[in-house]
Amino acid sequence: xxxxxxxxxxSFVELGARARAQVLLxxxxxxxxxxxxxxxxxxxxxxxxVVPQGDDGxxxxxxxxxxxxxxxxAIEGAFQGGSLGEVGGAKIAGALELAAEDNRQGIPTRAVIxxxxxxxxxxxxxxxxxxxxxxxxxxxxxxxxxxVIGVIAGQVGCxxxxxxxxxxxxxxxxxxxxxxxxxGPAVIEQEAGIGEYDSRDRPFIWGxxxxxxxxxxxxxxxxxxxxxxxxRGVVAExxxxxxxxxxRSERYAEYLRRxxxxxxxxxxxxxxxxxxxGDKS
Amino acid sequence: xxxxxxxxRGEVWIAALSGNAPxxxxxxRSVQVTDIEMGGRPARLIAVVPDADSAFPRARNGExxxxxxxxxxxxxxxxxxxxxxxxxxxxxxxxxxxxxxxYGRREEAFGIHQALxxxxxxxxxxxxxxxxxxxxxxxxxxxxxxxxxGYQANRILALADPGVLVHAMGKEAAARITxxxxxxxxxxxxxxxxxxxxxxxxxxxxxxxxxIPVQHTATPDAEDLAAVSDAxxxxxxxxxxDPHRDLRGRFAGENRGATRRVRAALASQWQG
Numbered sequence: 202x203x204x205x206x207x208x209x210x211x212s213f214v215e216l217g218a219r220a221r222a223q224v225l226l227x228x229x230x231x232x233x234x235x236x237x238x239x240x241x242x243x244x245x246x247x248x249x250x251v252v253p254q255g256d257d258g259x260x261x262x263x264x265x266x267x268x269x270x271x272x273x274x275a276i277e278g279a280f281q282g283g284s285l286g287e288v289g290g291a292k293i294a295g296a297l298e299l300a301a302e303d304n305r306q307g308i309p310t311r312a313v314i315x316x317x318x319x320x321x322x323x324x325x326x327x328x329x330x331x332x333x334x335x336x337x338x339x340x341x342x343x344x345x346x347x348x349v350i351g352v353i354a355g356q357v358g359c360x361x362x363x364x365x366x367x368x369x370x371x372x373x374x375x376x377x378x379x380x381x382x383x384x385g386p387a388v389i390e391q392e393a394g395i396g397e398y399d400s401r402d403r404p405f406i407w408g409x410x411x412x413x414x415x416x417x418x419x420x421x422x423x424x425x426x427x428x429x430x431x432x433r434g435v436v437a438e439x440x441x442x443x444x445x446x447x448x449r450s451e452r453y454a455e456y457l458r459r460x461x462x463x464x465x466x467x468x469x470x471x472x473x474x475x476x477x478x479g480d481k482s
Numbered sequence: 483x484x485x486x487x488x489x490x491r492g493e494v495w496i497a498a499l500s501g502n503a504p505x506x507x508x509x510x511r512s513v514q515v516t517d518i519e520m521g522g523r524p525a526r527l528i529a530v531v532p533d534a535d536s537a538f539p540r541a542r543n544g545e546x547x548x549x550x551x552x553x554x555x556x557x558x559x560x561x562x563x564x565x566x567x568x569x570x571x572x573x574x575x576x577x578x579x580x581x582x583x584x585y586g587r588r589e590e591a592f593g594i595h596q597a598l599x600x601x602x603x604x605x606x607x608x609x610x611x612x613x614x615x616x617x618x619x620x621x622x623x624x625x626x627x628x629x630x631x632g633y634q635a636n637r638i639l640a641l642a643d644p645g646v647l648v649h650a651m652g653k654e655a656a657a658r659i660t661x662x663x664x665x666x667x668x669x670x671x672x673x674x675x676x677x678x679x680x681x682x683x684x685x686x687x688x689x690x691x692x693x694i695p696v697q698h699t700a701t702p703d704a705e706d707l708a709a710v711s712d713a714x715x716x717x718x719x720x721x722x723x724d725p726h727r728d729l730r731g732r733f734a735g736e737n738r739g740a741t742r743r744v745r746a747a748l749a750s751q752w753q754g
Contacts, residue, residue, distance in 0.1 A: 397540075
């Protein structure tokens with residue numbers, strides 16, 4: 202990319218959750234729901250010595266994208282690592298359910314989820330887990346009617362139960378900065394040892410779970426530069442397409458067949474995964 | 483520590499509920515699938531169990547790994563496909579005893595998140611298409627493993643037993659990630675209900691439909707089996723009588739007030 206192009210583009214990764222939602226929605230169309238003035242803070246954090254935040258780290262913004270009724274659910278990676286507690290999780294699940302209900306009433310509302318999250322907020326453990334199950338349920342319901350688009354921009358990435366949510370989306374958009382994995386690197390190292398997974402080895406981590414690898418192995422759909430205008434354009438294109446008739450999450454037969462090609466006695470390299478999961482057509 | 487040779491709770495309960503019927507062939511040994519009759523209708527029982535010989539070394543103790551996630555998806559989708567034209571959809575009963583998802587390099591490399599999404603989506607789709615889906619917690623129901631196997635059910639039932647527990651992460655890992663000591667974590671767990679590991683605290687959150695008292699959780703006798711069978715049949719009747727196929731029945735718990743406030747705010751502000 203030329204120096205001029207680099208200077209003229211606006212980084213999406215550097216924007217906070219609220220600004221990201223504004224970038225995606227048509228100018229003047231956006232309304233924030235269950236926002237900071239509704240006093241919906243986490244009831245669990247203060248007693249554990251953590252200062253709650255007015256929006257609990259999740260922004261629900263409703264409006265239009267190229268004229269299409271849409272709700273954008275943006276997770277703020279800067280608050281508690283983008284972790285989901287009771288309030289933030291209920292915002293996402295509740296908004297997705299209302300979007301599905303819109304569709305049952307003849308209003309074709311779409312959804313975009315901006316993932317920037319480590320998953321369950323451990324200070325609200327079982328309620329975080331419960332709301333993530335409710336988010337999964339709502340995505341599977343809504344995607345029958347209209348696209349649910351996931352975006353992983355970075356730099357937190359998308360982990361834990363929310364990586365499962367990403368795996369349920371109609372389409373998944375990633376940047377080079379993105380990481381997508383079930384278990385965070387530090388947790389795997391804790392559970393399985395540094396020989397299994399070295400959480401400080403960045404090339405190792407990105408090699409397996411980075412956006413470029415996930416695209417090359419068919420675990421994400423669109424690879425984009427960290428450029429707000431580009432990301433907006435891709436999201437607008439994807440939400441305007443009809444709901445899919447088949448999803449990655451339904452391809453058990455193909456995944457089981459391909460996994461059978463892998464000799465699990467040996468640890469894989471990123472190249473092993475590209476050979477087994479890459480496009481063979 | 484339990485003897486690694488002993489039969490897991492998941493294996494014990496799927497055998498007991500099916501009258502020792504053989505598991506369907508073609509699945510990995512770690513995913514047991516059995517079709518039975520329950521309350522006069524067909525039902526598919528599914529359990530994830532240990533397989534000490536699994537080719538995946540991080541998934542030998544009953545963890546939900548790559549093969550388990552995709553095989554759960556298969557077991558549920560095949561039931562959905564088989565009943566596509568049926569007037570009565572078979573019940574799907576997830577017997578839950580899973581220490582965790584599999585934590586390993588192989589798993590992240592080959593997209594364990596997507597395998598678990600396959601399982602979660604299958605259960606959610608079954609529920610949305612009218613299959614009664616029940617989760618029966620007989621042991622540990624941990625984190626991503628529970629999200630993939632059980633948490634999409636219309637109704638969640640649990641044996642009333644100290645060995646039955648639901649949580650997002652084991653204590654040691656949770657302490658490290660939140661930069662606290664295990665002692666601090668345990669102190670918070672005693673006063674913050676969603677942090678607790680025991681099933682009674684979990685019950686106050688509202689997700690459980692019922693707990694079932696049994697005498698012998700690991701070796702059920704005829705009386706225990708009857709109590710669990712009765713509870714499952716009552717859950718089926720309750721689902722049949724429910725016009726909704728979503729998860730709204732989980733929001734009434736005494737410790738879920740914030741959820742109700744958030745949902746009320748969203749509903750009142752949704753139309754501009």
